[in-house]
Amino acid sequence: MTKTADIGLIGLAVMGENLVLNMESKGYTVAVYNRTVEKVDNFINGRGAGKNFIGAHSIEELVASLERPRKVMMLVKAGQPVDDFIDQIISHLEPGDIIIDGGNSYFPDTIRRTQYVESKGLLYVGTGVSGGEIGALHGPSMMPGGSAQAWPFVKDIFQSIAAKVDNGVPCCDWVGSDGAGHFVKMVHNGIEYGDMQIIGEAYQVMKDLLGMSADEMHEVFTKWNTEELDSYLIEITAEIMAYKDEDGSPMIDKILDKAGQKGTGKWTGSAALELGVPLTLIGESVFARFLSAQKDMRVEASKLISGPKPEFSGDKQAMLNDLKMALYGAKIISYAQGYNLLMAAAKEYGWQLDYGGIALMWRGGCIIRSAFLGDIKKAFDTNPALAHLLLDNFFKQKVELAQDGWRRVCAAALLNGIPAPSLTSALCYLDGFRSAWLPANLLQAQRDYFGAHTYERIDKPRGQFFHTNWTGEGGNTVSTAYNN
Numbered sequence: 001m002t003k004t005a006d007i008g009l010i011g012l013a014v015m016g017e018n019l020v021l022n023m024e025s026k027g028y029t030v031a032v033y034n035r036t037v038e039k040v041d042n043f044i045n046g047r048g049a050g051k052n053f054i055g056a057h058s059i060e061e062l063v064a065s066l067e068r069p070r071k072v073m074m075l076v077k078a079g080q081p082v083d084d085f086i087d088q089i090i091s092h093l094e095p096g097d098i099i100i101d102g103g104n105s106y107f108p109d110t111i112r113r114t115q116y117v118e119s120k121g122l123l124y125v126g127t128g129v130s131g132g133e134i135g136a137l138h139g140p141s142m143m144p145g146g147s148a149q150a151w152p153f154v155k156d157i158f159q160s161i162a163a164k165v166d167n168g169v170p171c172c173d174w175v176g177s178d179g180a181g182h183f184v185k186m187v188h189n190g191i192e193y194g195d196m197q198i199i200g201e202a203y204q205v206m207k208d209l210l211g212m213s214a215d216e217m218h219e220v221f222t223k224w225n226t227e228e229l230d231s232y233l234i235e236i237t238a239e240i241m242a243y244k245d246e247d248g249s250p251m252i253d254k255i256l257d258k259a260g261q262k263g264t265g266k267w268t269g270s271a272a273l274e275l276g277v278p279l280t281l282i283g284e285s286v287f288a289r290f291l292s293a294q295k296d297m298r299v300e301a302s303k304l305i306s307g308p309k310p311e312f313s314g315d316k317q318a319m320l321n322d323l324k325m326a327l328y329g330a331k332i333i334s335y336a337q338g339y340n341l342l343m344a345a346a347k348e349y350g351w352q353l354d355y356g357g358i359a360l361m362w363r364g365g366c367i368i369r370s371a372f373l374g375d376i377k378k379a380f381d382t383n384p385a386l387a388h389l390l391l392d393n394f395f396k397q398k399v400e401l402a403q404d405g406w407r408r409v410c411a412a413a414l415l416n417g418i419p420a421p422s423l424t425s426a427l428c429y430l431d432g433f434r435s436a437w438l439p440a441n442l443l444q445a446q447r448d449y450f451g452a453h454t455y456e457r458i459d460k461p462r463g464q465f466f467h468t469n470w471t472g473e474g475g476n477t478v479s480t481a482y483n484n
């Protein structure tokens, strides 16, 4: 009898190759196909040698080797290649078969593709896969969404290959319909941008204000990784600080300060703008990457525009403690804002998101994995209807405790001309969030003054709109188009 495969994979690039090795190590037989077909043979005779893989040289061969319902997973470049492969596979599949996209696809594409594939009688899963190459091999975090009927057929494979936390709980569960999985993965990436940016800001404060060496910073990050900030990104930052180039000098000092990006942070920012969510920390982190990319202009400006020269004469250890608090406080804001975005999206797109479950999926395997996510899980376990993370007692107390040191760091950064856009904007958000009053009354007055956009009054019931003829020249006609 010819051997059949439990699942088929298209795309033997870094993620695909490692993910199928992970699947095979858990006892699954995997059929593999790649557009450049030599890659299939190289894999079967290389890392896949002697293992339960079926090498396919065409889509037809791949599909023919699968047991039913057939499960075909694509790990190809996001965008047009996904649509192209869907069209190529669809004609070879039968009703009930499942197409899975494990790339970083833009969630509106996944919504559209789910509808399209379902309209052909098939099922579609768009899943976030996080953790890079090592994660894919040893246990990624997986965030699947799409056609709910597909979940029972892919659940065992996904949960067995996913990272495990708390004695075996998989960092993978069903997220929701159509684009929900890819949306959650996109927010994960936005948070990743935010975490990386605030760590970068702390690095600049240590380097430029406190004059610390990479080795000293290695010590600080290593210590922080045993405390509240215990996380993968702090851990790798500690390792990066210690890494030496061939000449024995810190590798970090040799790297050009120009950030790249593939777009998921930008999508998160756009989604926040679309949904009207104040996602300031992630937004600033995306903009900070854009500013870093304007390297040549910055170099020119640095010769023309003067500013304060960083100077520090205080207690270095006290400043480092403040810096840790600044990172911790800002991190709470970032996740609170990210969850705010998830909640707004759930409402807009009709997803039933399990917020504690999402924290659990991010708790292990992925790039933003941290001890902190365990506290978020607890907050949603205590109150599944929690409207905002800052309204949870644990996090409320933590930002209250963090804010004095955090304010000192922001003040020092601003006074010394060190840019800290994400740490400072997060603090501004906190101050705005805890303000019963904000100066938006003046905005409303201005809007009414120049455009008759009307305003509500504090001495009248909400929902009644008023207009003042501020100049005595305008008429009494009001504009109704701009209220929310």
Ligand code: 6PG
Binding pocket: 104, 129, 130, 131, 132, 189, 192, 260, 261, 262, 263, 264, 265, 366, 367
């Ligand atoms: C992950 C990462 C992964 C990838 C990012 C990098 O979860 O494993 O987020 O998806 O490394 O896309 O993003 P940028 O290139 O935009 O920094």
